[in-house]
Amino acid sequence: MIEEFHFHSSSEEHTIKLGELLGKLINPGTIIALKGDLGAGKTVFVKGIAKGLNVEEEPNSPTFVIMNAYEGRLPLYHFDLYRISGANELEGIGYEDCFYGKGVSVVEWADRAEEIFPESSLTVEISIPKEGENNPDKLRKLKFRGKKQWLSSFKNSVEQASLA
Ligand SMILES: Nc1ncnc2c1ncn2[C@@H]1O[C@H](COP(=O)(O)OP(=O)(O)OP(=O)(O)O)[C@@H](O)[C@H]1O
Numbered sequence: 001m002i003e004e005f006h007f008h009s010s011s012e013e014h015t016i017k018l019g020e021l022l023g024k025l026i027n028p029g030t031i032i033a034l035k036g037d038l039g040a041g042k043t044v045f046v047k048g049i050a051k052g053l054n055v056e057e058e059p060n061s062p063t064f065v066i067m068n069a070y071e072g073r074l075p076l077y078h079f080d081l082y083r084i085s086g087a088n089e090l091e092g093i094g095y096e097d098c099f100y101g102k103g104v105s106v107v108e109w110a111d112r113a114e115e116i117f118p119e120s121s122l123t124v125e126i127s128i129p130k131e132g133e134n135n136p137d138k139l140r141k142l143k144f145r146g147k148k149q150w151l152s153s154f155k156n157s158v159e160q161a162s163l164a
């Protein structure tokens, strides 16, 4: 069954906490496709996931490489596909070893290579709502979509932590 729901985040710290809760629940082989405009908060969300996986380092945008690996409760593979123009550019970099290994793969700009994502991937789309009254500039909408059984536990834990 496909789960789909969204939360709003009011600050960078809020987005980190949402990522952290997800990072705590995540299991080996999870692939997360992150989508959203420049500056939406994808890397901020990855920092939270890393925290939830007990990664000591703080991920930042991989500027010159497509992927950075971190050690944690599970290995974390942080991809950023901003600079690629299509999935063909991923041939030969061995992303499959990350995707289908025992770690967790989190991919910024997943829309650049839609076809590499298996159906079981979790998609998180972060958007910046249009500004207006009652709409502070730090507001972000995070939409979650996937087939993972644990997504409803994630939804519950966000609500219980009053982060919804
Ligand atoms: N609610 C929020 N959640 C996340 N980030 C926020 C929020 N409000 C403001 N920000 C700010 O937005 C910026 C998000 O930057 P970030 O690098 O995470 O974006 P990104 O989506 O990874 O961009 P890029 O496409 O360039 O990789 C940060 O400067 C952060 O402080």
Ligand SMILES: [Mg+2]
Pocket: 042, 043, 044, 061, 108
């Ligand atoms: Mg980024």
